[in-house]
Amino acid sequence: MPEDTPTLDQAAYQIRRYGLDVDPQAVLVAVRLMAAGARLGQAVEVHFSRFGLSAGRYRLLAALEDADGEMSPSGLADVLGVSRATVTGLIGGLEREGLVLRRPSAEDGRSAVVVLTARGARRMRELAPEHFGRLQEMVGALDPEERAVFLDLLGRLVRGIPALTRERSAREE
Amino acid sequence: MPEDTPTLDQAAYQIRRYGLDVDPQAVLVAVRLMAAGARLGQAVEVHFSRFGLSAGRYRLLAALEDADGEMSPSGLADVLGVSRATVTGLIGGLEREGLVLRRPSAEDGRSAVVVLTARGARRMRELAPEHFGRLQEMVGALDPEERAVFLDLLGRLVRGIPALTRERSAREE
DNA sequence: GCGAGGTGGTTAGGGGCCATACTAAATGTC
C-alpha cells in the first residue's frame, strides 16, 4: 500500500473506461483525501492505543476538559459530532477504566452527567506532551504559510462534501 | 458539529492547559485533517449506500476491474491496503449480492480467484457517471492550480504520519 | 521423499461507528 496511490494515470484510466467527461485531477484529489483520512485514522488509533485510549475516547475526555469536567451525554454527542448511541459506548469503556463516571442529573430526571475523574484528568495530563509533540512532528514538513494554505484548501473541500450526499434534482434522474 | 472545528483558539487553549511549547497551528492542521477524513468517510459511505455498496466493496470492485476482472484475495489485500481478513469479509458481502464470485485457483491449491461477474461489471458501469460526477463536484471549489498545491501538501502530510506511530529513542522515555 | 517453515484463506473476537427501536421522564395542550 504505497502512499502515492492512486496515481493520476490510474484515475484517468478508470474514468476513460466509461467514457466520462471528468477531470482526473479532481477525482485524484477526492480519492487521495479519502485515502489520507483512512490512513491517518488508523495511525491515530495505534497512537492512542499506547495510552489505553482510542481516538473517540480521547476526544470525549478532551471535550470534558473543555467543559470543566462535566457534560451530558447528548451534549457530548453534539460536540463530538457522533450519535448518542456512540457516546453511550464510549462512556461505557471509559467508565470501566475509571477515567469517567456517570451521575444522574439533579434537574432533569431523564438526563445524566458524565464527570471526568481525577484519574481521567491525570491520564490526559500524562499523554499530552507526547500526543501534541507527535502531532507537531507530523505537520513539521509544512512551514506556517503552507499550513495556512492547506487549512484554507481543506476547508473548501470539506464544504464541498455535501455534494456527495445531496439529493439531485429530478430531471438529472 | 460545525465544519470549522476546532478553532485555532481552542487548540491553543488545550495546549496551554498543560503548559506545552507546541505550535497551535500545527496541531490544528493535524486535527482538522483527522476531522475532515472522518467526515468524508461517513459521507462516502452514504454515497455508496445508494448503490448498495460500501466504500470498501466499491474499492474492491474497482481493483478487480483494474486487473481485468480477476485477482486473488491476498493480491486484493495488498492493493487495497487492508488485511486479508477484511478482504474475506468484503468478498463475502459482494458474493452474496452476486457481484463477484469465488473460484479455486488452478495453479495453487491454497489460493482462490475472485472474479467480477457480469452483474458486478454492470453495477460499476451504472454508478460511474454519478460517482465521478459527484467527486468532481466536491472538488469544484478548487481550481487546477490549487488542486496541485493541495495534492503536494497532502502528500507531505501523509509522509509525516509515521511520526504518530514510530517508536521513540530510549532517552526520550 | 519428508519434515520444517512459509504462505493463502478463513474464523473468532474486539473496537468504532451507525440507524433503529425501545423506556422513562419532561413538556405542551385541552
Add this chain to the structure above:
DNA sequence: GACATTTAGTATGGCCCCTAACCACCTCGC
C-alpha cells in the same frame, strides 16, 4: 389533571477494520 408529543439515554444489530489463531497447501533443504 390527563393525554399526546418530544427528548435523554440505552440496547440491538449491522458494517468496516483490526489482530491472533488456525488449517491446508506449497516449497525448500536434507
